[in-house]
Amino acid sequence: MRARIILMSIAVALLLQAIAIFAQDPPLDGRDGRQLLLENFRPQTTLQVQPTVLHGAKFPAIDVHSHFRIRLKHSPEQLDEFVKVMDRQRIAVCVSLDGQLGENIDEHAKYLLTKYPSRFAMFANLDWQGTGKAGEPATWDCNRPDFPRRMAISLKDAKERGCLGLKIFKGFGLEYKNTDGSLLKIDDQRFDPIWQACAELKFPVLIHVADPLAFFQPIDEKNERWEELHRRPEWSFYGPQFPKHEELLAAFHRVVERHPKTIFFGAHMDGQAENLPAIAAVLERYPNLNVELASRIAELGRQPHSARKFLIKYQDRVLLGTDGPWPEERLKLYWRFLETEDEYFPYSEKEFPPQGFWQIYGMHLPDEVLRKIYFENALRILPGLREKYEQAARTMK
Ligand SMILES: [Zn+2]
Known part of the structure; x- marks a missing residue:
């Protein structure tokens, strides 16, 4: 009996020692012959290339893709801070895509426009869920037969409350469901009256379809955004429960085709910045698409020759959006990307590249192209911006 207790205590002691040794294992930092964890990799470039110093955008800009409700949560202090950033970076107007509907629009307008009437504009959003319960799609408003008609009325009201267009979030196609639990299809004809109403209201529709291609691929050693998906596995849309990337885009483009009088923005480079020939093909085919x-300078800046040709060829169809408000350092990278000839620089202020493990190259676009991308295209497609822009830009010359 005593021998057994001694043996047991020796075993326990050995086990504790083993745990202690394991716990003291040095980090996988690649030093002294150790392996290196991808998340510990911090290579510093040895290239001797000079960064260009810019003082904001070359021409007062309009950012057509920003989120002032989602990101700033209606904090007045943060808004004041960000307007100072806009002044320094020469962003004349930001379009907040978070207007929502009804009285929520007024609340957002009050937040943005009371102090800064010329610096902000708003897009409305549909309310797919209504008073329905989160996990019960059958109770969602979008599954009631009069949903499109009521949304069309709400959008007319949104226009009266000051919105200039409609933003659709990526949940359409990837999250919102039919009564039977299947995902809503982007080209479901049920929703045609909504797109129709947008044409009548002259409400451009900015729609986020799909996500980076890597998010639709397995999270494995071949995935070029493995590190990011490993950190945020909920961003993955790989698997039989999700449509394929190309199916989502094809459905969206069928909607664009069926509604030639409705103006669409394919947000985030039409959801396919990895495939510029495919974007070129749909831009050629659908004059109502922009x-x-x-959040795609990382993608464009790693294919600098193709991207530059693309931006010059489709200079009338590309608009500036940033997905901000971001830290000032991030915004500076947009100008550096579009305006300079700089080589191999980070596309984000974060220490570890957050959208793929690479660096980017500047486009060095001619002034007439920059002018279109920075503001002329936005003023043509969203004429409601002109008065605000002219007022705000006057102080930035
Ligand atoms: Zn966005």
């Missing part, structure tokens, strides 16, 4: 740059 694209914007938000």
